[in-house]
Amino acid sequence: MGRSPCCEKKNGLKKGPWTPEEDQKLIDYINKHGYGNWRTLPKNAGLQRCGKSCRLRWTNYLRPDIKRGRFSFEEEETIIQLHSIMGNKWSAIAARLPGRTDNEIKNYWNTHIRKRLLKMGIDPVTHTPRLDLLDISSILSSSIYNSTYHHHHQHMNMSRLMMGDGHHQPLVNPEILKFATSLFSNQNYPNNTHDNQTEVNQYQTGYNMIGNQELLSWLPIMDQFAEFQDLMPMKTTVQDSLPSFPSNHEDDYSKSNSVLEPYYSDFASVLTTPSSSPTPLNSSSITYINSSTCSTDDEKESYYSNNVMSTSEIADYSFDVNGFLQFQETKNHWDRVL
DNA sequence: AAAGTCTTCAACCGCCGGCGA
DNA sequence: CTCGCCGGCGGTTGAAGACTT
Numbered sequence: 001m002g003r004s005p006c007c008e009k010k011n012g013l014k015k016g017p018w019t020p021e022e023d024q025k026l027i028d029y030i031n032k033h034g035y036g037n038w039r040t041l042p043k044n045a046g047l048q049r050c051g052k053s054c055r056l057r058w059t060n061y062l063r064p065d066i067k068r069g070r071f072s073f074e075e076e077e078t079i080i081q082l083h084s085i086m087g088n089k090w091s092a093i094a095a096r097l098p099g100r101t102d103n104e105i106k107n108y109w110n111t112h113i114r115k116r117l118l119k120m121g122i123d124p125v126t127h128t129p130r131l132d133l134l135d136i137s138s139i140l141s142s143s144i145y146n147s148t149y150h151h152h153h154q155h156m157n158m159s160r161l162m163m164g165d166g167h168h169q170p171l172v173n174p175e176i177l178k179f180a181t182s183l184f185s186n187q188n189y190p191n192n193t194h195d196n197q198t199e200v201n202q203y204q205t206g207y208n209m210i211g212n213q214e215l216l217s218w219l220p221i222m223d224q225f226a227e228f229q230d231l232m233p234m235k236t237t238v239q240d241s242l243p244s245f246p247s248n249h250e251d252d253y254s255k256s257n258s259v260l261e262p263y264y265s266d267f268a269s270v271l272t273t274p275s276s277s278p279t280p281l282n283s284s285s286i287t288y289i290n291s292s293t294c295s296t297d298d299e300k301e302s303y304y305s306n307n308v309m310s311t312s313e314i315a316d317y318s319f320d321v322n323g324f325l326q327f328q329e330t331k332n333h334w335d336r337v338l
Numbered sequence: 339a340a341a342g343t344c345t346t347c348a349a350c351c352g353c354c355g356g357c358g359a
Numbered sequence: 360c361t362c363g364c365c366g367g368c369g370g371t372t373g374a375a376g377a378c379t380t
Contacts, residue, residue: 017348017374039365055366056349091368106369107347 014048018057022047026054027062060101067099071108079105080113084127 014022029045035058038051047054060066071079075097082093090102090109097105109124117124 015350037365051365052351052367053349059367060348088369102368103348111346 012048013042013050013053015053018061022049023057023062026058030058030062060103065099066101071100071112075100076113079109080117080127083109083113083124087125 018026025045025047029041033044035041035055038055040051041047042049042051042054045054049057078097079093082096086092088106090106094100094102094105114124117127121129123129
């Protein structure tokens with residue numbers, strides 16, 4: 001593994017993988033003198049390396065307190081949770097995981113966790129459902145490059161998403177997409193003075209979908225739509241426009257086929273978490289889903305992908321839902337309109 | 339069995355902020 | 360204030376190994 005030297009020597013300094021002899025020289029020197037001045041260290045230790053290379057080798061590999069081996073479930077949970085809070089602040093995350101280096105965590109994130117989240121339909125950057133599941137980003141991008149919003153152009157793409165392209169199934173539930181589309185096709189949602197019955201019917205259909213909870217899983221996605229209000233101007237954000245979380249939502253959990261179903265199974269506990277309390281960094285206030293029945297790594301990998309929504313994601317989503325809940329007035333508005 | 343493709347991760351690079359001169 | 364040095368950080372690379380065709 002590792003990178004080979006791009007040039008054997010540059011200013012007389014070696015690059016590339018470290019040999020056991022070099023490692024021993026570095027260890028011996030630091031054990032004897034400690035590490036302080038990385039610039040002068042290699043010369044004093046008899047190494048043909050730059051100080052940066054020595055520091056990297058020591059902090060990422062030779063340090064005696066480095067923990068080796070596979071990340072535990074708890075470590076992984078912590079990484080995901082911290083990442084949802086801090087983003088790619090690998091050194092800050094590493095500071096909370098004794099024995100793990102920022103480089104190791106970064107690698108683990110990129111090769112394991114990130115992929116797993118993507119597989120689950122979660123955007124690993126925002127920790128919300130992926131916008132690109134809808135392939136909407138490309139639509140929005142093309143709108144950007146066209147500089148003006150073309151109503152018909154968008155509908156062409158939307159129809160592809162809704163109908164499939166002859167080779168693939170539609171990407172999303174067409175009713176939901178119709179509703180989403182209708183939201184973005186208008187300056188505002190219909191009100192009591194709106195006389196276009198067709199549009200009102202569209203909203204009616206979309207609103208009915210909300211009743212079975214499925215739309216809830218798309219709220220974060222739709223809110224990302226809202227960031228493009230300048231392109232597709234609306235008076236309010238999508239979040240503002242949508243009805244609130246229905247009060248009888250619990251009845252619908254079992255009906256949902258959403259990828260976010262695990263969220264729903266934990267909503268009860270999430271919603272009782274005081275919104276003012278800080279997100280627990282060690283997840284102690286939220287019970288871990290037990291995967292101990294999975295014996296092999298592969299089984300666990302599969303288990304995580306299929307069943308486990310991380311506590312951080314639940315926490316994130318609970319925040320969103322709590323935010324959405326305050327739009328009860330909007331729901332009342334819809335009730336009046338429809 | 340061989341060739342092609344994918345995955346992993348150690349190590350590099352460039353950039354940035356802190357600090358002293 | 361500016362400059363240079365240094366440590367530290369996050370993104371990226373690419374060889375080696377694993378896996379697939």
